[in-house]
Structure formats: C-alpha cells, structure tokens
Amino acid sequence: MNVTPESLEEPDSLINQLARTSDLADPMCSRSEWLLSYHAVFAPQRTLQLRSFNGSLLALAQLLHPLIGPLLEPLESHWFFPNPLLGPDAVHLLEALLEEPEHKRSRPSLAISGLQWGSPQFHQLTLLLKRRYEVGFLEPTVFRSASLEGGADGFLSRRSGKFRGNLRKALQKGQAAGIEFVRCPPSLSDEAAKAVYARMLAVEESSWKGREHCGISQEPFCSFYGEVFRRMCRNGVARAIFATRDGVDVGFVMGGVDGIHYRGQQFSYHTDLAPLSIGNLLQWKQIEWLCEDGLKRYDMGSVLEYKLHWTELALNSHTLVWRPSR
Numbered sequence: 001m002n003v004t005p006e007s008l009e010e011p012d013s014l015i016n017q018l019a020r021t022s023d024l025a026d027p028m029c030s031r032s033e034w035l036l037s038y039h040a041v042f043a044p045q046r047t048l049q050l051r052s053f054n055g056s057l058l059a060l061a062q063l064l065h066p067l068i069g070p071l072l073e074p075l076e077s078h079w080f081f082p083n084p085l086l087g088p089d090a091v092h093l094l095e096a097l098l099e100e101p102e103h104k105r106s107r108p109s110l111a112i113s114g115l116q117w118g119s120p121q122f123h124q125l126t127l128l129l130k131r132r133y134e135v136g137f138l139e140p141t142v143f144r145s146a147s148l149e150g151g152a153d154g155f156l157s158r159r160s161g162k163f164r165g166n167l168r169k170a171l172q173k174g175q176a177a178g179i180e181f182v183r184c185p186p187s188l189s190d191e192a193a194k195a196v197y198a199r200m201l202a203v204e205e206s207s208w209k210g211r212e213h214c215g216i217s218q219e220p221f222c223s224f225y226g227e228v229f230r231r232m233c234r235n236g237v238a239r240a241i242f243a244t245r246d247g248v249d250v251g252f253v254m255g256g257v258d259g260i261h262y263r264g265q266q267f268s269y270h271t272d273l274a275p276l277s278i279g280n281l282l283q284w285k286q287i288e289w290l291c292e293d294g295l296k297r298y299d300m301g302s303v304l305e306y307k308l309h310w311t312e313l314a315l316n317s318h319t320l321v322w323r324p325s326r
Contacts, residue, residue: 003050008032011235014057018086020258025143025315028256028263029081037227038076041220056087058094070108080319083114091124113319133322140318144311146298151291158312167284170277177276180244181285187236197226200252207268216266225266232256241285243278253282262290263299
C-alpha cells in the first residue's frame with residue numbers, strides 16, 4: 001500500500017511506531033521529524049517511494065543522480081543515519097518496489113543505511129540483491145549512547161570518579177556564577193517553536209561555531225534544524241533546555257524523545273562562558289529531565305571525543321550501496 005507523507009507526520013504514525021520498537025542504532029533519525037525535514041530542506045525535488053504492508057514500512061526517495069543515474073536512497077542521505085526499511089516485511093516491500101515496471105526498466109542503484117552487520121535484515125537484503133547487483137560499502141558510522149537504567153544515579157555510577165568530581169565542581173561553579181536552567185515545554189505551536197528556535201540561533205551566533213560560521217546558523221542547516229524542532233514540538237517529543245544568566249540566554253541543548261530513547265540534536269553556549277562548563281551542565285540537566293520521564297537511553301549521535309566521557313555504549317550502523325550488475 002502506498003503511504004502519503006502527510007500520514008507520516010502524525011505523532012503515532014506507523015513510521016514513528018516502528019522507529020521506536022525496531023532495533024536501531026539511531027531510532028530518532030528514522031522518525032518522521034528528521035526524515036521529512038531533510039527532504040523538505042535538502043532535496044524536495046526527489047520522488048518519495050513510501051510503501052507499507054502488514055505493519056512494515058519502506059521509506060525511500062527516488063532521483064536521477066548525475067554520476068550514478070537512477071537511484072533509490074534513504075529520505076535523509078547526508079549523514080545516512082536512518083534505516084529506510086522498518087518492520088519484518090520491509091525487505092519484501094523493497095523487492096516488490098523493484099519489480100514495479102518503472103524500476104524494472106530503469107534498474108536503479110540502491111543506498112540503504114542504518115543496517116546492522118549480520119542481522120536478519122542484512123541477510124535478507126544480501127539474498128535479494130546478490131544476483132542482480134554489485135555491492136559497495138561506506139565507512140560505518142559509530143554511534144555513542146549511554147544507558148539511563150537506574151536513573152540519574154545509575155548514569156553517574158557508570159561514569160568515572162574524575163567525571164563525577166568534575167561535574168560536581170561545575171555545578172557548584174555554575175550556581176555561584178548565577179547560571180540557571182529553564183526547560184521548554186515538549187509541545188509548542190509552530191509560532192512558539194519558531195520563537196524558541198530563534199533564541200537558540202542567537203546563542204549559536206555567540207558560540208565558537210557561530211563565530212567560525214560552521215554551526216546551525218548557516219544554511220541549509222539553519223532551516224533544517226528549525227524544521228526538525230518545529231515538527232518535534234508539534235508531536236510533543238521535543239526536549240530543549242536553556243541556560244540563562246541574569247535572564248539572558250547563554251546556552252541551550254535540544255533533542256527529541258520517542259518514549260524510550262532520547263537523541264540529542266544540537267547544543268551551544270557563549271564562548272566567553274566556556275570556563276563555566278555550560279555545555280556539560282546542559283547535558284547533565286537534560287539527563288536529569290530524561291530520567292524523571294523514565295527514558296532508557298541517551299543517544300549522542302556519531303562519535304566525537306567529548307562524547308566518550310558521557311557514554312559507554314557503541315552501536316555500529318552500516319550503509320551499503322548496490323549498483324546493477326552489468
């Protein structure tokens with residue numbers, strides 16, 4: 001059955017249910033908020049190929065690539081975070097799609113991301129495509145996550161003594177400096193979400209990323225993350241916190257939840273206040289909030305050095321590219 005993009009926008013749409021319940025390295029980036037925002041901002045000229053059957057979903061985008069030719073790719077194809085094949089029958093949906101007359105004629109190449117090496121889905125894809133396609137591999141993405149089992153105390157018990165000591169000192173220093181933390185409501189109107197996002201951009205401009213013109217204040221990322229935040233607010237899954245000093249925003253952290261996992265999207269803070277460890281304090285305040293809500297995992301996205309101190313779980317995600325055999 002064909003699926004409309006509008007039907008995916010619902011908070012409890014099939015794609016959002018499957019992203020939450022499937023075994024994925026990055027569940028939030030397989031949800032509608034991330035995928036439809038990317039399509040709208042980065043590549044709206046593509047044709048969406050959305051299919052569902054028996055509680056499974058296929059979500060691919062079709063385009064004519066200048067180098068590859070006809071191509072079917074995930075809706076988000078910059079970072080390759082999502083898995084476009086959700087549910088036990090998703091590979092069968094892909095097989096049916098490739099058998100449609102248009103695709104039998106054009107023989108498109110395929111890019112499938114979010115795969116776990118050796119999984120049943122991986123083997124299904126290999127069996128389906130090995131006779132008709134040649135396969136290539138992109139570098140795997142390593143995601144860093146932390147368990148929130150046992151709440152905030154459980155999280156801290158899995159950190160080093162040095163980490164706990166530094167966090168305690170940072171909390172004391174921040175309090176002495178008058179740093180306060182304000183949670184935004186998870187659900188906001190589009191207008192209110194736009195206003196909150198404008199506050200984030202103002203903070204970003206005063207951060208090192210803003211000053212070096214490499215953060216979310218630059219297009220197309222500015223529009224993209226604005227769309228992601230708006231959609232998360234509309235669906236009631238946004239989690240944003242501002243750090244303030246004397247009533248002035250000096251930092252923010254922003255991400256989303258699916259009922260089980262939290263996925264951080266962006267955070268930033270005034271460069272001049274770096275000695276106060278505003279970034280670390282924002283991460284900690286977010287974790288406290290998530291633990292209050294009973295979430296089970298704190299996803300920080302692809303690996304960077306600073307994330308190693310906050311996380312103990314490494315989850316690998318693979319992207320494979322199939323080209324038709326000659």
